[in-house]
Amino acid sequence: MIGSPDVVAFTKEDEFGQNNPDPWSIPEEFSIPLHPLADSNPWAKTSYAKFTKDFILISEFSEQVGPQPLLTIPDDPKVCGTFDLNYFSLRIMSVDYQASFVGHPPGSGYPRLSFVEDSRVVLGDSKEGAFAYIHHLTLYDLEARGFVRPFCMAYVSADERKIMLQFQELSLRFSQASECLKAGNRRAFAKELQRKLQDLEYTHSVLQREEGLQREAGPQCMYSAHAVEKANELANVEKSIYEHRDLLRQISCYHCRPRRDPHAVTCQNYTDKGRKREDVQSPTDDGGGGKGAEEDEDEGIKRRSSYTPQLIKARSAKCFDKRLKTLQELCDEPFYEATMELLKETERSFRGDLCYLHTRRMDKALRRRQRITNFLFEEDLGDEDEDEGGMLRPFCAVNHDLDNYTILNPPPIVLGPEPVELDPLEPPDPLDPASETSHTQESELVLEEGNLDSSPSDQTLETQESSEETKGSFSSDKSGTGLAEKQQSLASVRSELPDPDSDLTPDADHNTDLERESSSEDMDITAGEDEGDNGGDQTPVSLLEVVSELEASMEDDCERRSGIESDLLVPIDTACCMAQEGFLYEASAPEAASHLDQSSHHQSSQTLVVNQEPQSLLPLQNDYAVGSLCSESPAAGLELPVGLLGDAVSRTTAEDGSDCTMSASTGSDRAASPLGYGGVVTLRQRKRAGHVALRFVRQYPFAIQALWCLLSGRTLVVLGADEGRVRRLVAALALFVPGPGKCGERVQAWLSCPFTLTDLKRWKLIGLQRVASPVGSSMLYSLSRYSRYISILDADQKTLRCPPYRGQLLANIADHRTYIRRGSTYFLHVQSTLCRLAAKAFLFTFTHHLHLPVSSTEGPEVVEGRRRCFLQEQLGLGEEDSQILLYLSQLVTQQYLQPPAGNSAVAPCFSFNYTTSVLYKI
């Protein structure tokens, strides 16, 4: 029906050659490939794809209508353009290599659920100019044929290289999304099964009663056609009940089976969390045999009295005249949303062409190494970015620093104590030898296969599960990525194993082979566990209750968590706890939670002092997020997704075009920053700021002095009558404020009241309104009173009053005859200069003998002399240029010494010096 799809094989060079890296060579992430696209001219290859940018497509192979597209991310018809989604769905669904086995396997009485591993394929459609990474997955649906519904998620791009080089990462991301979706689906499926079971049992009881009535009625009725039919029906219902029970057991022992697919060890946390919690919460399960499980189940049913069972007609409708469930219905709501969130984030993070992605990654890798000075000029590498980076690194084709990473994160194998996880879950039943055999079978299988890979991957599973209750969350990507980081380090462990089979190479064919293997193994194992497994039946029941229990036992939870923490020795960082709380809220009421987020934001901004712009108090909220975990963490945890969305948010504000509307337009604190500083600023905004800065530099001959003031820590007041102009100027100059804070709290874009010393201490760049009123005169009085601490840039009269600067350090970024014409170019130019400055400041700060005496005989003058010598001779800085470095160094020192909790008991210092100012005019 379709031509042979040109499935592209993904190959990767084997890693044997990398055993002896040259110790003197630069780490790979720092080197730029000399001829990355040696054969291709980037401009020659104009894309003839019919879509404008990359997107994610989710399709389904419907049993009723065949392949059909379900949704695209971003959900914008413009994105796909004239691209034929139907045709492409057909293409991508036709390369489904999932080995799905449906129906009754020979020798067993009940229908089997097949636990299918996802398959990953890269497909190119040269005619359409579309290339796609395709991730196939199977969801369960009670009403579907064989209870399965095949789906696929595809990342569609016009650039083949992009897909190929990002395959690992795409695979990881989509696996996460897929796991999340499947976990939600399992929950929904289990829920549906239970309802069905209730229905059946109800029907059964009704039928039995009828039969009893008939029996009472007399023998003549007993053999009537009607009675026979009833009896058959009853038998059918009984069979059906057994079948469904079996299905329920199968779905609930999903986790017990080992997984062969190394890519699949992702996102388990999303559901396993629930399982784990249930294990902890109901220790009664331990003693339960098969009977106990049934009892438990009954109990569960009794407890769930909300659902009223319905009578089931003997002949259910044929499958073609019923409506199939939508994807959303197939999956539990929060899981579905989390999946969509993951996919959206994936789409976002892959925006741009390969070169851009590569540069960005290199940039991040570099920046990650200078954590100490990053705060000075770099935009905030949010935690999100950080984790993302951590996740991307080993999987990114252009970034191979596995080895470094392994050293940083020792493999957490020690953290996954097997007994903790497995024993309460599946207590070896002495009465039932089958369970023993199933265990041994498992291990035998492992041995048989002789695959070293499988044991670490199992290990991974356990590690993850053991850490689930602490880390698991789907609402915030933080924990998810934290997990991913962990798992990724495991992956790196695996990759280091000298096992050729260790399956990091995503060879599609090989993959599918493996999956076939694994699925058949799965079946074996399930068969083996058939009688032996006993702990599984009650799982779905409690799965349903997890949410409510979560809500109920929040503090309880914390305690338990801490207990478990200590037991398992899982190193838990605060982010996880935050994420945990975030999960609790999200699970209960996502909307309410987002409400809460907003209202908390609201509250913090209501504590504002009058006459201040809201953003000036934003660090407060920041402090909450970091400082008091217990009280504020719900909000904090929920802020993370906001950060994620920030990009989109700030993009929209950027498209609004005016800087003034920004703070009002969003609820997110990051987006509310006066200049869009921090992680959420888009290139466009930066370009804009760079453009204004460039204009400032070209227009004002004293720009160099203004920049010097900012860089040497002297507060610059931009005085003007026109708000827009002042704000623009402030936004541009904010590029030069060292350490502007996470959301630019050292910058005040517009102030219309007299300022005090405290304000001067807090803000390094102030936009001040010039007014001709009594207020204005008092403002001017404050200007003249504190004139020794400030420099004043008069935007109206175009004057600058500041100490004289004659240095050369800033000459190349403040040259008013510069040849740079574009704002973005200038911005990058400035960034590189400032980056160099920050590096110098780092060197200066952490060079011991420049600050402290080497021997006890040395006096402070000697040290002072040495410092001056270093600054002048070695760095070649004059008196005024040295001040820049001294100020930067002071900031670095303060930042380094700052207690991590950021307690505000100690007022910050404000340094200045006594020098005369001069007035510069145009």
Add this chain to the structure above:
Amino acid sequence: MLRWILGGREGQSSVEKSPVLCIGEEQPKNCFTELQVLKGHFDIVRFLVQIDDFRCASAGDDGLVLVWNVETGERLQELRGHSQQITAITTFTCSNGLMSHTSLITASSDRSLSLWDPDTGNRVQTISDLQSSVKCLLVLERLCVWFSGGEELCVWDRDFQLQCHRQNHSDTGITALIELPKNCIAAAMDKEIMIYRLTVSTDSTLSVAEMRCLSDHQDQIRALINVNDGLFASGSHAGELIIWDAIDWNILAYEHILWEESQTCAQAEIRLAAPKPSEMSIQHLTTNGKLILAAVGSGLYVYSILTKTVVAYRKVAHDSNVLHTMLLSDSELMSCSEDGSVRMWEIQELPLTAEPASPGFFGMWTFGRPNKQTGPPTKKVVDVPNIRTLELTGDLIGHSGAVQMFASFKENGLVTCSTDHLLILWKNGARQSCLRSLALFQKLEENGGL
């Protein structure tokens, strides 16, 4: 100075109108290049007391006493208990052998007295419902008793037990108390100084006896200080400065600072009117044993005990009344004023440059012992060129209200308190930066590298 900002339309601010000299922004001798703003009070902060080398307590009209760590700027304790403004605060050091423990005694307008432990923040003792509010406190550490002065003089022991008290006949009450040798104390009441003697009887009960009333001041006494073991000094609202013998309570020197404007016609356009009393009121006196520094109106006078002459002065040292002064060394002094600034001065040997000296600025009489020397007292200061100058070496601007008081912690910095509810901790930036570097490398070592 900043006229260009004003756009030529606004009037000049008061700073520019006053004839006071302005040092400008270049202050190489000013080492206070770093500041910390200490917030916590809700009203005017009037008192600063040094507790030890690194702690100080501030008290003000909000009834709060806050204990600060001067090294870090941290607020250590918040002593709450007084419902009205604090009128007096002093430290009370009790040493029992090796250990000495410093407490704080506070008096408030709510007519209560409290003893605080600044380490724990506890209110150890308290007495309320006094007949009147206490205006001044004096601790005699060697006797372990303390005095409170208001409308009555009370003597208390360390357990806050009233030992004895004396009603005053004056309606203004005691405004200042100092300790004199031989168990005597001097109390300033309106225009008089009353000398009391404390006697410890055999059954260790204390009694206070009135010894002498010195009524040589023409106006209300504003300041009363101990100069050294043998001398004490008092200053009045009318600008009289009297040096007294501490043993037999006689006048050793009398100086009346007053302006004789008639002789300085050149400056008539500036000051035509007769000096207001506040312009020659002695607001504050301080001494280091050799020199007495008097804050007179908005001016500063340095009086030498040795030569019994004014050795240096600056008639207009601040824009407004000087509230507190301190002699940092024999040549350096500091003053703070209602104009919101703290200024640092140096006594220099240079001939007068900033202000033309007019010999008739003050009349001066030197008294010997009155009973011995009754001759004409007029002995004019003849060697006017010998007068040294007070040169402004730096000023600290930060407060937006009057600077009420300051306390120096040597190299740890300087604390100022003000009517703008703030305290500012001024520090030597270079030293702080050095300390921070030290801390940085310590932390680096602890962390084992970056």
